[in-house]
Amino acid sequence: MQKVRFVNPQKQYQDHKEEFIAAFDDVLSRGAIVMQKDLTELEKNFADFVGTKYAIGVNSGTSAVYLGLRAAGVKSGDEVLTVAHTFIASISCVYLAGATPVLLDVGQDFNMDVKLIEKALTPKTSAIEPVHLNGRLCDMEVIMDIAKRKGLLVVEDAAQALGASLKGSDGTVKKAGSFGNAGCFSLYWAKALGGWGNNGMLVTNDDAVAAKVRLMRYNGEDRERRHFYYHGHNLLMDNLHAALLNVKMKYFPSWLARRKELAELYRVGLADIPQVRTPHFADDRFSDIYTNYVIRAERRDELKKYLDEQGIETLVSWPVPTYTEPVFTDPKINSEYGIPRLISSEGECNTLAHTEKICKEVISLPMYPELTHEDVHTVVRAIQAFYLRPAT
Numbered sequence: 001m002q003k004v005r006f007v008n009p010q011k012q013y014q015d016h017k018e019e020f021i022a023a024f025d026d027v028l029s030r031g032a033i034v035m036q037k038d039l040t041e042l043e044k045n046f047a048d049f050v051g052t053k054y055a056i057g058v059n060s061g062t063s064a065v066y067l068g069l070r071a072a073g074v075k076s077g078d079e080v081l082t083v084a085h086t087f088i089a090s091i092s093c094v095y096l097a098g099a100t101p102v103l104l105d106v107g108q109d110f111n112m113d114v115k116l117i118e119k120a121l122t123p124k125t126s127a128i129e130p131v132h133l134n135g136r137l138c139d140m141e142v143i144m145d146i147a148k149r150k151g152l153l154v155v156e157d158a159a160q161a162l163g164a165s166l167k168g169s170d171g172t173v174k175k176a177g178s179f180g181n182a183g184c185f186s187l188y189w190a191k192a193l194g195g196w197g198n199n200g201m202l203v204t205n206d207d208a209v210a211a212k213v214r215l216m217r218y219n220g221e222d223r224e225r226r227h228f229y230y231h232g233h234n235l236l237m238d239n240l241h242a243a244l245l246n247v248k249m250k251y252f253p254s255w256l257a258r259r260k261e262l263a264e265l266y267r268v269g270l271a272d273i274p275q276v277r278t279p280h281f282a283d284d285r286f287s288d289i290y291t292n293y294v295i296r297a298e299r300r301d302e303l304k305k306y307l308d309e310q311g312i313e314t315l316v317s318w319p320v321p322t323y324t325e326p327v328f329t330d331p332k333i334n335s336e337y338g339i340p341r342l343i344s345s346e347g348e349c350n351t352l353a354h355t356e357k358i359c360k361e362v363i364s365l366p367m368y369p370e371l372t373h374e375d376v377h378t379v380v381r382a383i384q385a386f387y388l389r390p391a392t
């Protein structure tokens with residue numbers, strides 16, 4: 001059987017090789033290494049795409065989330081509401097900003113269960129950090145409404161959601177990252193728009209947040225005034241990466257359309273398998289981009305092993321809840337950071353029932369624009385075959 005890879009950056013390179021080589025050659029021939037026109041151009045195009053006033057290039061999504069929290073005003077001693085079912089960086093950045101995360105359970109769409117927000121609030125809560133997982137927005141209408149009423153900051157972890165949108169009750173369509181005080185994107189190579197390595201972007205409509213992030217991404221230095229205004233870091237996106245991302249940005253709208261097309265093929269192909277739940281949630285306010293195509297599957301670990309044997313690569317993100325990781329459970333380590341409060345429908349608790357269940361069931365199938373229809377059919381047929389076999 002043909003092998004279906006989980007990611008295939010080589011294919012994307014081959015498809016646009018001449019343009020990448022030309023961009024590389026142009027940047028190095030100009031000696032345009034740091035903070036040059038290629039970065040400015042990417043930032044302008046990115047801000048236009050998301051629909052914000054500013055976009056600021058950084059070296060990773062982690063840097064974007066960290067800077068977003070700091071620049072929006074999260075400070076030492078604060079509590080920040082986020083979720084457990086996410087990549088650890090969403091949580092780590094809260095600690096790195098000096099605050100304590102409070103982890104909410106998630107709903108059927110893998111995103112923050114917004115009904116839990118009011119249960120989680122304390123006088124220390126300063127911000128909500130919604131994570132738009134797998135290319136689907138959290139219910140930002142509810143989140144922004146609560147944030148306004150309670151005077152909370154909102155820093156969107158939009159690492160996985162560039163291009164995902166939500167139609168508000170007033171009919172306005174807004175994209176991930178454009179709702180809160182800051183929106184934070186990962187441009188890690190395997191993301192929907194990924195550079196050739198680690199990259200990230202922060203977007204905002206707030207002049208002060210933009211100005212602070214610009215300084216903090218490069219050691220607090222104002223290069224025009226030649227003075228240092230923050231104890232910052234070196235988190236700048238290199239100009240070469242920006243130039244290569246400019247090539248990809250041109251194709252990005254068509255890549256998003258392709259992801260939706262592939263997702264639909266999976267949906268139709270997997271619809272008749274009762275042991276599988278596909279990530280298509282009945283709420284047409286949302287337009288998802290399927291950064292990851294994550295299904296929930298019975299006997300997930302057996303299925304993964306079977307698909308491996310068939311030459312189909314998959315990924316489980318994440319097999320255990322983040323709050324069971326050593327960074328939280330090993331007292332030698334967590335004494336430095338502290339332990340987050342967990343909030344479920346029961347209120348404060350020790351485990352998050354839905355998060356735990358999801359961790360046992362999720363499996364991500366191959367999803368990238370270069371995937372062929374035949375690849376999707378191969379994956380679907382293998383999953384059908386697995387569930388037709390007697391259970392072992």
Ligand SMILES: Cc1ncc(COP(=O)(O)O)c(C=O)c1O
Pocket residue numbers: 060061062063065086087089090131157159160185186187188198199200
């Ligand atoms: C939800 C989420 N937040 C933050 C990050 C961190 O981004 P990066 O890997 O670019 O630092 C990721 C990356 O996978 C992510 O998925």
